[in-house]
Amino acid sequence: MTQEFIDKVSEYLTQDINITPISQGAEAIVFSTTTHPYLPETKGTHEKYIIKYRPPKRYRHPQIDQALTKHRTLNESRLLAKLHLIPGLCVPQLIACDSYNGYIWLEFLGEDLPEGYGFSNLKNFLWMHDKDPYSDLVAATLHKVGRQIGLLHWNDYCHGDLTSSNIVLVKDGAGWMPHLIDFGLGSVSNLVEDKGVDLYVLERAILSTHSKHAERYNAWIMEGFEAVYLERGAKGTKKLKEVSKRFQEVRLRGRKRSMLG
Numbered sequence: 001m002t003q004e005f006i007d008k009v010s011e012y013l014t015q016d017i018n019i020t021p022i023s024q025g026a027e028a029i030v031f032s033t034t035t036h037p038y039l040p041e042t043k044g045t046h047e048k049y050i051i052k053y054r055p056p057k058r059y060r061h062p063q064i065d066q067a068l069t070k071h072r073t074l075n076e077s078r079l080l081a082k083l084h085l086i087p088g089l090c091v092p093q094l095i096a097c098d099s100y101n102g103y104i105w106l107e108f109l110g111e112d113l114p115e116g117y118g119f120s121n122l123k124n125f126l127w128m129h130d131k132d133p134y135s136d137l138v139a140a141t142l143h144k145v146g147r148q149i150g151l152l153h154w155n156d157y158c159h160g161d162l163t164s165s166n167i168v169l170v171k172d173g174a175g176w177m178p179h180l181i182d183f184g185l186g187s188v189s190n191l192v193e194d195k196g197v198d199l200y201v202l203e204r205a206i207l208s209t210h211s212k213h214a215e216r217y218n219a220w221i222m223e224g225f226e227a228v229y230l231e232r233g234a235k236g237t238k239k240l241k242e243v244s245k246r247f248q249e250v251r252l253r254g255r256k257r258s259m260l261g
């Protein structure tokens, strides 16, 4: 991570706010901090927060760049605020947003997995369970992942980048509760195409990183997804048919494309 950006973020936040860099993606730089933006009394507690910063892109015209950053930061913040209100749906709570400067402050989710398996996202969790891939715990967790996606789609929201790294697992008693993160490409959408693409992106992500067990894993995810629709009567059953049909079509298109190279 470039020191230039760390210095810039430190200057913006002031020295009172400690930051630890976590990741630098194509779109944003993510830090963790133990300081709440409005509640300084949380200092010294074990609370952790996320600061997501979208740095300026030098190759873009400065005014266009600023407008885009503002738009994307606001889009992600608005979506998170709305999604947080949907009963049963798990996303990080939005704490603060400075869209003009490209900052979002979020609730920190997840933890480090034991034995060096890394952060508790779905990808690492499945690696951790590579020796017991068909355990009840894996099945139950993937079922819950499917339910989260089902709830998101049933409420007409789409994720836009649904990979196994963008699903964070939070310890919940003896099990794990999946939370969806990174709504930078998210949207309000009732289009079956967007929903089909979300399902396809996750299916491909699991196939590429956990190919040995992918078929079973994806089947469990789809069971959870379908359950959300089937619990909603005739309307749910009808909508599920539409989404499933489009999901098959998206898959077929993907296969044709990869055959053609």
Ligand SMILES: Nc1ncnc2c1ncn2[C@@H]1O[C@H](COP(=O)(O)OP(=O)(O)OP(=O)(O)O)[C@@H](O)[C@H]1O
Residues within 6 Å of the ligand: 022, 023, 024, 025, 026, 027, 028, 029, 030, 050, 052, 092, 106, 107, 108, 109, 110, 119, 165, 166, 168, 181, 182, 183, 184
């Ligand atoms: N609320 C959160 N709690 C804990 N960790 C988080 C949270 N939000 C983001 N992260 C961590 O930061 C990483 C990057 O976050 P995010 O995916 O939102 O940024 P991004 O720039 O869009 O990433 P990428 O370009 O890699 O998709 C995540 O994979 C995760 O490890």
